[in-house]
Amino acid sequence: MSERMTAHTVEASDAKSIYTADELSQIDPLAVPKHIAIIMDGNRRWAKENGLPPMMGHWEGAETLSDVLRGAAELGVKTLTVYAFSTENWGRPKSEVEYIMELFELYLIRKKETMIHDGVRLDAIGDITKMPEKVLDAFHETKKATARCDRITLVLALNYGGRDEIRRAIAKMIEEKLAPDQITEECISRYLDTSPYGDPELLIRTSGEMRVSNFLLWQISYAEIFSTKVLWPNFSSKKLLEAVISFQTRSRRLGG
Numbered sequence: 198m199s200e201r202m203t204a205h206t207v208e209a210s211d212a213k214s215i216y217t218a219d220e221l222s223q224i225d226p227l228a229v230p231k232h233i234a235i236i237m238d239g240n241r242r243w244a245k246e247n248g249l250p251p252m253m254g255h256w257e258g259a260e261t262l263s264d265v266l267r268g269a270a271e272l273g274v275k276t277l278t279v280y281a282f283s284t285e286n287w288g289r290p291k292s293e294v295e296y297i298m299e300l301f302e303l304y305l306i307r308k309k310e311t312m313i314h315d316g317v318r319l320d321a322i323g324d325i326t327k328m329p330e331k332v333l334d335a336f337h338e339t340k341k342a343t344a345r346c347d348r349i350t351l352v353l354a355l356n357y358g359g360r361d362e363i364r365r366a367i368a369k370m371i372e373e374k375l376a377p378d379q380i381t382e383e384c385i386s387r388y389l390d391t392s393p394y395g396d397p398e399l400l401i402r403t404s405g406e407m408r409v410s411n412f413l414l415w416q417i418s419y420a421e422i423f424s425t426k427v428l429w430p431n432f433s434s435k436k437l438l439e440a441v442i443s444f445q446t447r448s449r450r451l452g453g
Contacts, residue, residue, distance in 0.1 A: 215268050215434045224272070224438070228445050230398035232276040233269060233437075234420070236412055237262070239404030239428030246428075252296045257430035259304050263311075268434025270315060270349040272441060276394045277351050278322070280412050284358035298329050301355075305335035309342055316348025322390035323357030324365065352394065359414030362390050391416055399444045401437075403429045421447055 237258060244254030262279060269277045281301070287294060305319075312319060319340045325333065336355075366388035370380060386392060396416040400409070405426035409417065423440040425432070 215264075215271055216438060220435075220438055223442055225445055226273055229273045229441060230421075230444055231274065232278070232394055232397040233274050233399045233401065233440075234278040234280075234397035234413055234417065235265070236280045236400070236402040236406075236410060237429040237432075238402060238406055238410075240430060242404065243428040243430040251293055252300075254430060255293075255297055255300055259300055261430050261432055263308065264434050265432065265437050266317065266349070266351055267315065268437045270317070271434075272438065275349055276397075277349060278391070278394070278397060278413070279351070279353060280357065280410070281353045282323075282355050282357070283411065284323075284356055284361050285411070287356075298332055301328075301332045302335045305332075305339045309339045312339065312343050312351070313346060316346045317343060318346040318350045319343045319353070320350055320393075321353045321355050322362070323355045324361065325355050327356045350394065352391075354412070357390075357412075359409075359411045363415060365390075385415070389415060396420065399423060399440065401425070401440050403427055403432050 240254035240258040241251045242254070243257065244251050247253075266277060282297065286297075311317075319336070321336060321340075325336070328336075332355075336353075366385060369388050370384075375384070386396075391413070396418070397413065397420050400413070400417050400420045400422050402409075402422065402424045405424065407424060413420075421444050423443055425436065425440075427436060
C-alpha cells in the first residue's frame with residue numbers, strides 16, 4: 198500500500214481546511230461552478246505504472262474521490278457527479294468487475310458516517326437496478342442516512358451511459374403518451390436522470406484522453422471542459438482548485 202494511500206485513509210472529518218488562504222484567494226467564491234462532473238479515468242494505468250494489479254488502482258481511485266469531494270465542498274460546489282461505472286464497463290474481465298462491485302459496497306459502508314459528518318448527500322444516476330444486491334443495499338442505506346445533508350451532493354453514475362439515459366427518457370415519454378409539441382428541450386431535460394441537479398458547468402477528464410466516453414451527452418452541451426494528463430489516482434483537491442481557476446478565466450457565452 199502506497200504512502201499516499203495510507204494518508205488518504207484519514208477520514209475527512211478529522212482534518213481541517215484543505216486549502217490555504219492564499220489558494221482560496223485565487224478564486225472568486227461567487228463564480229465557482231455549482232455542478233461539476235468528472236470522468237475519473239486512469240486507475241488501471243496508474244496501477245500498471247506502479248507495478249500493482251488493477252484492483253489497487255481502483256482502490257486508490259476511490260480514496261482520491263474522498264479527497265476531491267472534500268475539496269469541492271470547501272470551494273462551494275453543490276453537486277459533484279462522477280462517472281463511477283459505465284454500461285460498457287461490464288465488458289471488463291469478470292474478476293475486475295467483481296472487485297469493483299465489492300469496492301463500491303465497501304466504500305459506501307465505510308464512508309457513510311463521514312458523509313453525514315461532512316454534509317454530503319448521496320445519490321445516483323443510471324440504471325442502478327442492474328447492480329448487485331449487496332451494492333444496492335449499501336447504496337440505499339447510505340442514501341437514506343445522508344438524505345438530510347445539504348452541503349454538497351455526490352452523484353454516482355452507476356451502470357450509466359449517456360445514450361442509454363436518453364433511450365430511457367424517450368421510453369418514459371412514449372409510455373406517458375406525450376404529444377410531439379410537448380417534447381421541448383426543457384421537457385427532455387426533466388426526463389433525464391440529472392433532472393434534480395441540472396447541467397454541469399464544468400466537466401473534468403483525467404488521464405489525458407480527449408473524449409466524453411458516453412457521459413452526460415445531453416447535459417454537457419455547454420459545459421467548460423478541463424482535461425489533464427494526470428491519472429485519476431494522482432488527481433487531488435489541489436488539481437480540482439486548478440480546474441476551477443481555469444473555469445473562472447473563461448468567457449461562457451453559451452452560444453450567444
